[in-house]
Amino acid sequence: MASLPPIDVPTGATGKGAFDSSAEEARSVLFETLLRLGDDSLILGQRLGEWCGHAPSVEVDLSLANMGLDLIGQATHFLNAAGAAEGRGRDGDALAFHRDVLDFRNCWLVEQPNGDFAQTMARQLLFSTWQQLLFERLTASTDETIAAVAAKAVKEVTYHAELASEWVIRLGDGTEESRRRMQDGLDWMWRFVPELFEMDAVATEAAARGIGADVVAFRADYDARIAAVLAEATLAAPKDQRPILGGRRGHHGEHLGHLLAVMQFLPRTYPDATW
Amino acid sequence: MYTTEMQKTAQVVSAEDPEKLAAFEARVAADEFIEPKDWMPEAYRRTLTRQISQHAHSEIVGMLPEGNWITRAPSLRRKAILLAKVQDEAGHGLYLYSAAETLGTSREEMIEALHSGKAKYSTIFNYPTLIWADIGAIGWLVDGAAIMNQVPLQRTSYGPYARAMVRVCKEESFHQRQGYEIMMHLAAGTPEQKRMAQDALDRWWWPSLMMFGPTDDNSPNTAQSMRWRIKRDTNDELRQKFVDITKPQADAIGLTVPDPDLRWNEEKGGHDFGAVDWEEFYAVVRGEGPVARERMKARREAWESNAWVREAAVAHAEKRAAREAA
Numbered sequence: 001m002a003s004l005p006p007i008d009v010p011t012g013a014t015g016k017g018a019f020d021s022s023a024e025e026a027r028s029v030l031f032e033t034l035l036r037l038g039d040d041s042l043i044l045g046q047r048l049g050e051w052c053g054h055a056p057s058v059e060v061d062l063s064l065a066n067m068g069l070d071l072i073g074q075a076t077h078f079l080n081a082a083g084a085a086e087g088r089g090r091d092g093d094a095l096a097f098h099r100d101v102l103d104f105r106n107c108w109l110v111e112q113p114n115g116d117f118a119q120t121m122a123r124q125l126l127f128s129t130w131q132q133l134l135f136e137r138l139t140a141s142t143d144e145t146i147a148a149v150a151a152k153a154v155k156e157v158t159y160h161a162e163l164a165s166e167w168v169i170r171l172g173d174g175t176e177e178s179r180r181r182m183q184d185g186l187d188w189m190w191r192f193v194p195e196l197f198e199m200d201a202v203a204t205e206a207a208a209r210g211i212g213a214d215v216v217a218f219r220a221d222y223d224a225r226i227a228a229v230l231a232e233a234t235l236a237a238p239k240d241q242r243p244i245l246g247g248r249r250g251h252h253g254e255h256l257g258h259l260l261a262v263m264q265f266l267p268r269t270y271p272d273a274t275w
Numbered sequence: 276m277y278t279t280e281m282q283k284t285a286q287v288v289s290a291e292d293p294e295k296l297a298a299f300e301a302r303v304a305a306d307e308f309i310e311p312k313d314w315m316p317e318a319y320r321r322t323l324t325r326q327i328s329q330h331a332h333s334e335i336v337g338m339l340p341e342g343n344w345i346t347r348a349p350s351l352r353r354k355a356i357l358l359a360k361v362q363d364e365a366g367h368g369l370y371l372y373s374a375a376e377t378l379g380t381s382r383e384e385m386i387e388a389l390h391s392g393k394a395k396y397s398t399i400f401n402y403p404t405l406i407w408a409d410i411g412a413i414g415w416l417v418d419g420a421a422i423m424n425q426v427p428l429q430r431t432s433y434g435p436y437a438r439a440m441v442r443v444c445k446e447e448s449f450h451q452r453q454g455y456e457i458m459m460h461l462a463a464g465t466p467e468q469k470r471m472a473q474d475a476l477d478r479w480w481w482p483s484l485m486m487f488g489p490t491d492d493n494s495p496n497t498a499q500s501m502r503w504r505i506k507r508d509t510n511d512e513l514r515q516k517f518v519d520i521t522k523p524q525a526d527a528i529g530l531t532v533p534d535p536d537l538r539w540n541e542e543k544g545g546h547d548f549g550a551v552d553w554e555e556f557y558a559v560v561r562g563e564g565p566v567a568r569e570r571m572k573a574r575r576e577a578w579e580s581n582a583w584v585r586e587a588a589v590a591h592a593e594k595r596a597a598r599e600a601a
């Protein structure tokens with residue numbers, strides 16, 4: 001399987017030389033970087049909100065809403081900053097509620113459906129662990145907003161990663177049923193992990209400018225952390241699957257359109273209204 | 276709030292040790308707190324268990340109508356506020372279940388009673404949130420009514436309940452404000468938004484008045500509950516206060532309260548208002564509210580379809596304990 005080419009191999013701009021150093025390009029790298037950060041948080045926050053009132057216990061309902069709230073807060077900061085960087089008068093709400101699928105820059109992982117609680121926790125573990133390692137680095141971003149948001153949010157996502165780890169361990173090393181479901185959840189999410197570590201032209205340029213981080217640099221750390229959780233959960237890491245890529249360029253799965261239809265319907269139905 | 280008295284017949288106080296009973300009543304009359312380990316009459320324990328667990332269930336069931344709009348909140352700010360509010364309500368449910376557990380009934384037993392239909396929750400949550408303005412109306416009216424009922428309960432005679440209410444009340448005023456702010460914004464918005472706001476008020480007004488429970492002459496347990504300081508104001512007193520406070524708030528944002536008989540009565544220093552449809556109230560108490568089935572189905576499904584998660588947590592804790600003991 002590993003020899004199969006990933007779906008949606010980046011075409012077009014291919015890293016070094018793709019961007020010149022004009023102010024316009026700098027702005028667009030910043031804009032794209034902020035969109036990626038903001039959309040990841042927004043879409044996952046939206047997914048977690050779907051659980052509200054339907055979780056396994058009141059305590060779990062509380063922690064899912066709590067994580068959702070953190071993520072929506074991060075999205076608000078990142079998307080407002082994206083709007084400012086773009087300089088065309090759009091704010092976070094305009095970006096969240098008035099873009100279509102092709103303009104969303106989130107990874108495939110966060111748009112995956114909640115599934116059962118195990119699937120939700122698999123997604124959370126794989127994403128929050130990555131987000132934590134990323135935000136730790138982004139606290140040193142040359143962009144002040146990114147650095148400030150990351151500094152605050154790193155505490156939040158550290159907690160998300162811990163919470164998800166605890167559940168993955170509990171479910172993996174719980175009953176036969178929970179173990180099977182946890183393994184299935186991981187299996188479903190596994191093919192979206194490589195996208196998190198993709199260094200395309202925008203990411204490379206953002207890292208070069210000190211705005212973003214070199215995600216490849218913490219891949220080994222990430223793998224080790226996930227492996228440690230799975231070991232404690234007595235779960236096997238799923239076999240490597242063909243990576244699914246494209247989210248950062250607006251090429252998403254089928255789920256995102258439905259998520260947006262729900263999330264955006266009011267502002268789109270009443271475009272003249274404010275709320 | 277959420278503890279509407281739904282029983283029509285008064286319970287006879289069972290035979291208790293007269294000396295203990297007298298001492299208990301003296302303590303309550305002196306506004307002392309009764310604590311879990313203290314002696315208390317069985318009827319007091321029973322009434323409180325019913326009242327607190329009903330209150331807890333209402334917080335939890337109440338997450339459903341609002342949760343219905345988290346994914347569709349129309350701005351990032353509104354989404355964050357609603358998430359924070361619903362999170363608070365889950366927290367209220369937790370404090371209240373804990374308070375009720377101190378009376379000797381486990382949370383599982385209480386939840387089972389809810390799912391079997393034996394235990395009640397506030398009638399208000401059996402109405403649908405069909406438009407965004409309903410989120411505004413719930414905060415403004417339902418949390419507003421809840422505050423009216425809960426503020427006096429901070430001095431209720433049972434210590435754990437009173438303390439839970441202190442924590443709850445701190446958050447309720449934020450809930451009420453955010454709801455009123457939604458309504459204010461809609462009422463000052465486009466014609467469509469104004470229509471939404473008025474429609475929401477039209478639908479939520481009467482069910483909100485019902486939240487205070489039957490009229491005093493139809494509320495046989497009130498006297499006993501007031502004597503035991505489980506209740507500190509009568510249903511009609513609270514309802515009157517609610518109308519008097521809420522009517523000017525509606526006026527201030529240009530919305531019309533759907534009651535042609537509502538007018539200021541100078542002599543009594545309060546509003547006169549129309550008769551509540553008590554047939555409707557009792558129908559909803561019986562489980563015939565417009566979305567009562569949906570609410571119970573959602574609660575049962577959340578509980579049953581996720582039983583494996585709770586079982587896994589227990590199994591894991593046991594394995595861990597066994598390993599640590601070894």
Ligand SMILES: [Fe+2]
Nearest residue numbers: 334363364367
């Ligand atoms: Fe509450």
Ligand SMILES: [Fe+2]
Nearest residue numbers: 364418447450
């Ligand atoms: Fe509330």
